Amino acid sequence: MTDLTMQKPSEPIDDQTETRILRAARAVFVRRGTAGARMQEIAHEAGVNQALLHYYFRTKERLADAVFRNIAGRIAPTIAVLLASDATLEQKVERFVHLYIDNVREHPFLPAYVIAELHHHPERLKSLVASARVDQDGDFVAASITPLARQVLAKLGSQLDERAANGTMRQVSPEQFLVDLVALCVIPFVVQPVLESVLGMDGDAFQLFLDERRKRLPAFILDALRP
Amino acid sequence: MTDLTMQKPSEPIDDQTETRILRAARAVFVRRGTAGARMQEIAHEAGVNQALLHYYFRTKERLADAVFRNIAGRIAPTIAVLLASDATLEQKVERFVHLYIDNVREHPFLPAYVIAELHHHPERLKSLVASARVDQDGDFVAASITPLARQVLAKLGSQLDERAANGTMRQVSPEQFLVDLVALCVIPFVVQPVLESVLGMDGDAFQLFLDERRKRLPAFILDALRP
DNA sequence: GGTCATGTTAACTATCCACTTAAACTAACT
DNA sequence: AGTTAGTTTAAGTGGATAGTTAACATGACC
Numbered sequence: 001m002t003d004l005t006m007q008k009p010s011e012p013i014d015d016q017t018e019t020r021i022l023r024a025a026r027a028v029f030v031r032r033g034t035a036g037a038r039m040q041e042i043a044h045e046a047g048v049n050q051a052l053l054h055y056y057f058r059t060k061e062r063l064a065d066a067v068f069r070n071i072a073g074r075i076a077p078t079i080a081v082l083l084a085s086d087a088t089l090e091q092k093v094e095r096f097v098h099l100y101i102d103n104v105r106e107h108p109f110l111p112a113y114v115i116a117e118l119h120h121h122p123e124r125l126k127s128l129v130a131s132a133r134v135d136q137d138g139d140f141v142a143a144s145i146t147p148l149a150r151q152v153l154a155k156l157g158s159q160l161d162e163r164a165a166n167g168t169m170r171q172v173s174p175e176q177f178l179v180d181l182v183a184l185c186v187i188p189f190v191v192q193p194v195l196e197s198v199l200g201m202d203g204d205a206f207q208l209f210l211d212e213r214r215k216r217l218p219a220f221i222l223d224a225l226r227p
Numbered sequence: 228m229t230d231l232t233m234q235k236p237s238e239p240i241d242d243q244t245e246t247r248i249l250r251a252a253r254a255v256f257v258r259r260g261t262a263g264a265r266m267q268e269i270a271h272e273a274g275v276n277q278a279l280l281h282y283y284f285r286t287k288e289r290l291a292d293a294v295f296r297n298i299a300g301r302i303a304p305t306i307a308v309l310l311a312s313d314a315t316l317e318q319k320v321e322r323f324v325h326l327y328i329d330n331v332r333e334h335p336f337l338p339a340y341v342i343a344e345l346h347h348h349p350e351r352l353k354s355l356v357a358s359a360r361v362d363q364d365g366d367f368v369a370a371s372i373t374p375l376a377r378q379v380l381a382k383l384g385s386q387l388d389e390r391a392a393n394g395t396m397r398q399v400s401p402e403q404f405l406v407d408l409v410a411l412c413v414i415p416f417v418v419q420p421v422l423e424s425v426l427g428m429d430g431d432a433f434q435l436f437l438d439e440r441r442k443r444l445p446a447f448i449l450d451a452l453r454p
Numbered sequence: 455g456g457t458c459a460t461g462t463t464a465a466c467t468a469t470c471c472a473c474t475t476a477a478a479c480t481a482a483c484t
Numbered sequence: 485a486g487t488t489a490g491t492t493t494a495a496g497t498g499g500a501t502a503g504t505t506a507a508c509a510t511g512a513c514c
Contacts, residue, residue, distance in 0.1 A: 033347055036263075040501075051462075053502095055461075109346065112346040115417055116339060118339070122420045122424065146426075175422075179414055198352075225450075266472060267470095278473085286473080
């Protein structure tokens, strides 16, 4: 026996193995896509034996599910809370833009992962939507999504209707409005490879592009709806 | 004699098999993603033996490459030609929105595929950008992309600058403008699974959503840039 | 110190899957 | 007919990979 796992207590005291696996899985799934990810790579990145993945999450699919829920559950609630609040439309637009861009900026590959996952495994979103309130660990799994979304749309809708009646804004459905917001904020992260390859935009230039966007989008969106 | 070999001898009939394979590959790659696609499924969907795939395209990666080029080569040129033309900004915006939505509507899963591919295989776009002018079959492979893109941006930029000098539009860079355009058009196809799962929007409702969008986007975009 | 529950590991298995091979078919041209 | 070149197929091969098993470790509790 040349070498056993002699090292023990100093470092590995960190978080539970399960969350280390989840974190590694998140990284690998986002990097490679669900189908392209390898359990081996996840195990290696988590610093554990491959069999442990199956001990904690029975199959690759369940692990992928956990990762998707974990990610989706972090993004949605923050945004929903903001948009359902009593803030004015102007405040909501500006805060949304800043919140969205500032957050995604730190995880620039998340949007592409989520989009791919939505299209290749729509059942994950469906089960998430149908699923109940809170995770057993108290993890960030949003309470059932549809009512929350309807609440957001209702609030936005009433605010937009009021403005339309006022004559201070053009009529627009809350669905279109929300989709516009998301589109304009998420797009840089989606097309980043194009910006890099076709326009030769490097990392720094991309950050500047984001800064400019963060600054101009709120006025852009509000002005687009002026009557 | 149905057919003489008066011209090029290699093309006439073997074309069928190859294009059938390509079409099947396109369908399967778009449906499952590149990593999730199986050569077997492609062969089956093309109605040929699996070994034929390797006879025509040596490896899965080359096949994936061909598919990506095929798809990217169809979308980009049409749009680039429009945006680099001498049409007014108003005309360009309206035509872009209609062109984009009408075309993608017929292949609603393309955007998600392209996005995933961009992020997991950026080298495909890079080689496409670097690659030369025209396919041997006269197929829609754009002449080297970067100069075309620069041409588009230059034209758009001068038109936008003129408006800004006029005082008829707010100042905006052509890059931001172009990204706005794409964002607002492509978003419905990207978030369609969310609209379906979370808001219960079915196929018909989605088409209506697209119609409404197609109608309101041109004014939305132009008004957003009013001074 | 024995037993039990939970974690963790190395080694294994079974399947999947991209790719290969060698033979057969087809048509065109002697 | 015979030769040749391109095309197509059935049947593999080898390696990657998700999932299993059985043994081992560790601490808790009696």
